[in-house]
Amino acid sequence: MNHELAGCARCPFDTRDRLCQAEDGKSPSFCPTDKYQAAVEGSLEELKKPEILEFARQASIQEAEGYAHREIGYEQVKPVKPRIQETIEFAKRMSYKRLGLAFCLGLRPEAKIIEKLLSTAGFEVVSALCKMGRTPKENIGISDDQKINIGSFESMCNPIAQAYVMNSEKTEFNIVVGLCVGHDSLFLKYAEAPCTVLAAKDRLLGHNPLAAIYTLDTYYRSLIFT
Numbered sequence: 001m002n003h004e005l006a007g008c009a010r011c012p013f014d015t016r017d018r019l020c021q022a023e024d025g026k027s028p029s030f031c032p033t034d035k036y037q038a039a040v041e042g043s044l045e046e047l048k049k050p051e052i053l054e055f056a057r058q059a060s061i062q063e064a065e066g067y068a069h070r071e072i073g074y075e076q077v078k079p080v081k082p083r084i085q086e087t088i089e090f091a092k093r094m095s096y097k098r099l100g101l102a103f104c105l106g107l108r109p110e111a112k113i114i115e116k117l118l119s120t121a122g123f124e125v126v127s128a129l130c131k132m133g134r135t136p137k138e139n140i141g142i143s144d145d146q147k148i149n150i151g152s153f154e155s156m157c158n159p160i161a162q163a164y165v166m167n168s169e170k171t172e173f174n175i176v177v178g179l180c181v182g183h184d185s186l187f188l189k190y191a192e193a194p195c196t197v198l199a200a201k202d203r204l205l206g207h208n209p210l211a212a213i214y215t216l217d218t219y220y221r222s223l224i225f226t
Helices: 037-046 050-064 083-093 105-120 159-168 183-190 210-214 221-225
Strands: 098-103 124-129 173-177 195-199
Touching (some): 050 083, 083 105, 083 195, 098 159, 105 124, 105 195, 124 159, 159 183, 173 183
Parallel strands (some): 098 173
């Protein structure tokens, strides 16, 4: 039996005309709002847990307060806060005291600034960089020709260890800065506290991954044929 995968990204209808936005809205055959009521109902059950409800409530308030001119209508709103500011504000909304900062060695200057901003805002900050532990890449089966610095010792990235540090230090909220694709996944998997990503690594595009998406019709058109 064929199963049609949920596909909001493929929805052909204008935003305001979609079922997820209007009670009488339109929906394609693969619409999760229409076809996955069990998922919606399950999520509402989770939101009955006080700590989850408060987290979701504060996140929604933070979302709205990232815009100015709401009082004069949706068409007039404009963003007014960078993500670092929203991250700090959200952590304060949740009354967190101890934050985790998991970062890539390549973003150590940025991490130093971020740590200072968080500390200045009144938080305790636990930080751990990706290369902590000085474990050779050979331990995970990496051959010399698969290293970045061929012919030399190279520490493996160890996001699981980063997560274990945060867990040991009882961080309440973790901030991920520039971990590699896959390494970030492992950190998120093993960290016990809720996490947010402040910066996604993109070595080529100055950590702005969407630049390639925005220029897909011009400079990055080759991605269509990759």
